[in-house]
Amino acid sequence: MCGIFARVGSPPELVNQKLRGANAARGPDACKSCSFSLAQLELELFSSELRLRGTHPVVQPHERDGNILCWNGEVFAGLNILRDENDGIQLFDQLHLLSTIDLIRVRVLQRDYPVRFSLSPRVTQLTQATVQKLFFSRDLLGRRSLLIHKPSLENPYFLLTSVSAGSNPRYSLEELETGYIYCLDVGALSKSENASTMHWLCFVVLANVWTSRSAAYGQLARVNTTLPPNDAPLPGPGLDIIPGWLEESVDELISQLDQSVMLQVRDVPQDLHVPPDQPIDLLNVAFENPRKVKIQQEGNIDPNRRKKQKNSSNGTNGAPSAHVREYMVPDRITGLQEIEELQKLCPKRVWNFVEVNVPYHESHAARQFVEGLMSPVRTVMDLSLAIALYFASRGIGQIRTRQEDQPIPYVSPAKVLINGLGSDELLGGYGRHRTAFNVRGWHSVIEELQLEIDRIPARNLGRDDRVISSHGKETRHPFLSLDVVSFLANLPVQYKMDPRLPPGVGDKMLLRLASRKLGLLEASERKKRAMQFGSHSARMEGDTKGDAPLE
Structure with missing residues (x-):
């Protein structure tokens, strides 16, 4: 790179x-x-x-x-x-x-x-x-x-x-x-x-x-337009049993992603596919958000949101200390849960859970620089995402041998960062896919999935690349290998997702089944959460809408 x-x-x-x-x-x-x-x-x-x-x-x-x-x-x-x-x-x-x-x-x-x-x-x-x-x-x-x-x-x-x-x-x-x-x-x-x-x-x-540009040199994958039969069976109420008609597709997805990851991380100096004696850094970013801190201190007039916050704070073993409470954002809570699952699955691997805690004064000071990196895009949402990626990819944080231990300062040496972008677009992970089904059925879902693929080149990849690479690091996208994109596009729609099933089951259903088969039980059941909300990088100072231009 x-x-x-x-x-x-x-x-x-x-x-x-x-x-x-x-x-x-x-x-x-x-x-x-x-x-x-x-x-x-x-x-x-x-x-x-x-x-x-x-x-x-x-x-x-x-x-x-x-x-x-x-x-x-x-x-x-x-x-x-x-x-x-x-x-x-x-x-x-x-x-x-x-x-x-x-x-x-x-x-x-x-x-x-x-x-x-x-x-x-x-x-x-x-x-x-x-x-x-x-x-x-x-x-x-x-x-x-x-x-x-x-x-x-x-x-x-x-x-x-x-x-x-x-x-x-x-x-x-x-x-x-x-x-x-x-x-x-x-x-x-x-x-x-x-x-x-x-x-x-x-x-x-x-x-x-x-006017002298060459003919187009490639075409994005086309989504399989075959509609499910009217009597298409439901895969099941949960993820514990893989239906026989889905077993081959689950195995092929695992194989495709395994090959994609292998090709993108092998031969990287001091990196991985992945020798067991090498650690893996899991970067988890959390922001001190003045608006969220104020809500925590003064309470929230919306009882439903207050209940949600109370429930989310109980997601780890024991209550967080006052020292770390302001960084116990939703993604930190689920990250701590997931590290426990990974350690159980691969106990000989060293997993470095890198807590990247960003004080408000530091994120505020970096704003102008990050805006320059993400340019020419300039919306509130672009900044919320870009600043989260900027601090996460910088890799300056702390790690703990055990969660109850005192943190040790740590700087991640990794040059290659693996990104999961593309899974929602290819496997029906957005709420709009469920909405499309409720409005016009499977045909509308297929149209929406094709639009997702067609929009990938014009969305956020260039912005993310400019921000992450400013630290002399590179991000790679296993889901966006063209072989993976082609495989998933070619599958019948009901093999990938099923909006007849509840959220956390039907969305990205194929990926959830594959994750569960690999032993990632906690991960397979998680509902989608946008990075800017999970890290609290969004709406630092107000409730400005995400599509509003930056001042």
């Missing part, structure tokens, strides 16, 4: 410095810049590197025979990459074997070349000396961030960057649309007699990017 930055034209040097710095934070192990000129045009390609493969840091951009590759991603399958090899170098070698850019595009479209997005190349930039063109793209699901500044009369230059350096009047960044390989004809720009005029530069750059 790395940060990449490209410019065509001449932004103010302060802009260049800030964007280089923001991208350098993503890859603390090495960085390099390649700058050159074509006629009146200045070009720069910059990459930083987070070493997750190979025996030593690799300094990129990769260069050979005038070709340059900036690579922000990982090849998890399709190329035979040994433990001591770097996937970016291997990919560049494969690209170099192809004689023309058109052949590269055809191979990508045919999906038999390692640049296909099931291999998670995330973001690619390639220039070919003979044609003087810049090619760039994001992977099909948008798992890595890439932002673009399109030239304007006020700011007549072209920018690509993994991350923003915050709000700035000298650029207007937006997330690059997935599903295309884009091409910028730098050679045509450099040869034009009018290249020095801002208006012409704006027009030509936009024309080359937006």
